[in-house]
Amino acid sequence: MHGESKDGLREELLSAVMGELRVIEETDDLSGLLRPETEENVARLESWLDENDYADLTVGLVLGWMTWYRSHLDPAGAREPRIRRALELLINCYENGVTPLPGPLLPYLANGAEPVAVDQLRRALALDEPGLLDHTVTLWQRILDDTPADSPARAWRLSNLAGALNTRAVRAGSGADVTDLDSAIELLTAAVAARDGATPGPSDLANLGQVLLTRYRLRETRSDLDEAIVKTRRAAALSPDSPTFLVLLAGALRERFAAAADPSDLTDALACLRTADRIAPPDHPERGKIHAGLGAALRDLAARTHRTADLGEAVAQYDLAIGHTPEGHADREGYAALRAEAQAELDRADDARxxxxxxxxxMPPVPGPVPGQESDDPASTLMGLGGLCRLRSQADDGPEAAHWLEMAISYYRAALATAEPDHPKRADMLSLLGTALAARGLSGAPVPPEGNTETNGVS
Incomplete structure (x- = not known):
């Protein structure tokens, strides 16, 4: 370098080229670009940038502009090589938000930056690095801003920006900026519309459902939860062979069951997960989530039905989830903790049974006092004995459960028959009898002939 320091050469060449660039911007005269001295300075500065692996964004920006202006002096039909070179020089600037850039080149720079943005999004989803995720959001926003409205890539880019925003909100937890979620929902809605009237892709719908679900968790607005289920259910219907969408739908249904306690939501969630279990190949990457989802839904069911068989199956499903999750995977430890909780619930249920x-x-086979017991309030005693029978029916399975449910109904009826019309617990007796009759109706068990309260002793 003829004794010149590396930094000194940069400053000398950059100053000379920037001087030419200012003249162009002030006068709109491009003729100076053809002077041999200018061409030599540009060539030497490009060599300097090449030796420094294009890492100097200021040099890249200046050279990119000079190359773009120089392309205007090329003959018509011969400008493409120079324009391509301008794009090569400016792409790092674009990816890092260095401005200003030539307006006509922005859509092409967006196309060139997309592979980097895709790789960056993958890394941001895999690594918990807030700075990387923020940069990813900014880059995808820039790419989307420079994507023409009629571009076939627009729906894809809308979805990717929405995914990055949703991830940022999820990781922020209760401190999330809800405007990220509002924007993500708008973007995904636009992605569905951007398909020009065609059937929306199931992935767009499923992603929209997940963002609505995230916003529901922050705002607890029921309409978000209901709409999340609608969108995810439609995604699953459009792609019936996808276990992933069924797992997502089951999760949203369980969330609504937790909020509203509608048993049909839990029934639907279990059906989705069992279907996913049936259609997923043995090595499907969602296997662990399918079995963990079944374990969670079965625990929900056991809390409602008090059946130990449901808890036993939940433990077995968590075992499968652990078995399908590699050592060291982030979810494996969580599955093991949930399995331990389910096992503890099963042990307590077994002790209670x-x-x-x-x-x-x-207990006598027909309603009556237990031998050795005396009571001043036989109606209340009968009601209490009916309660024991009801608990036993919930703890047992199969014929035993049906037997003890019939015993409970018989004791509740005997309590009502024994109670005076003004008995203070008469309303409770009616409620308990109604609940037991409803449980028998749901079980599908045959109704004994009216008045027949005898049962075969099952203990």
Whole structure:
């Protein structure tokens, strides 16, 4: 370099080229670009940039502009090589938000930056690095801003920006900026519309459902939850062979069950997960989530039905989830903790069932006092014994459960028949009898002939 320092050469060449650039911007006269001295300075500065791996954004920006202006002096039909060179020089500037850039080149720079943005989004989703995620959001926003409205890539870019915004909101938890979610919902809605009237892609619908679900968790607006289920259900219908969409739908349904306690939501969630289990190949990447989802839904069911069989199956499903999740995977430890919780619930339920069995061993086959018991309020005693039978029916399975449910109904009826019209617990007796009759109706068990309260002793 003829004794010149690297930095000194940069400053000398950059100053000379920037001087030419200012003249062009002030006078709109491009003729100076053809002077041999200018061409030599540009060529030397390009060599300097090449030696420094294009890392100097200021040099790249200046050279990009000079090359873009120089392309205007090329003969018509011969400008493309120079324009391509301008894009090569400016792409790093575009990716890093260095401005201003030539307006006509922005859509092409957006296309060139997309592979980098895709790779950056993958890394941002895999790594918990807020700075990387913020940069990813900014880059995708820039690409989208420079995408023509009629571009076939627009829907894809809308979805990617929405995904980055949603991830940022999810990671922020309760401190999330809800405007990220509002924007993501608008973007995904636009992505669906950007398909020019064609059937929306199931991925767009499923992603929209997930963002609505995230916003519901922050705002607790029921309409967001309902709409999330509508969108995800439609995604699953459009792609019936996708276990992933079924898992997402089941999660949203379980969330609504937790909020509104509508048993049909839990039934639908279990059906989705069992279908996903059936159609997913053994090595499907969602296997762990499918079995973990089944474990969670079965625990929900057990909390409602008090059936130990449901808890036992939940434990088995968590075992499968752990088995399908590699060592070291972030979800494996969580599945193990949930499995331990389900096992503890099962152990407590087994202990409670043993106690109930001992308490009901001496129950007479027809409503009446337990031998050795005396009561000043026989109606309340009968109601209490009916309650024990009801608990036993919930703890047992199969024929035993049906038997003890019939016993509970018989005792509740006997309590009502024994109680005076003004008995203070008469309303409770009616409610308990109604609940037990409803449970028998849901179970599909045959109704004994009216008045027949005898049962075969099952203990």
């Amino acid at each position: 043993d106690i109930l069995r001992r308490m009901t061993e001496k």
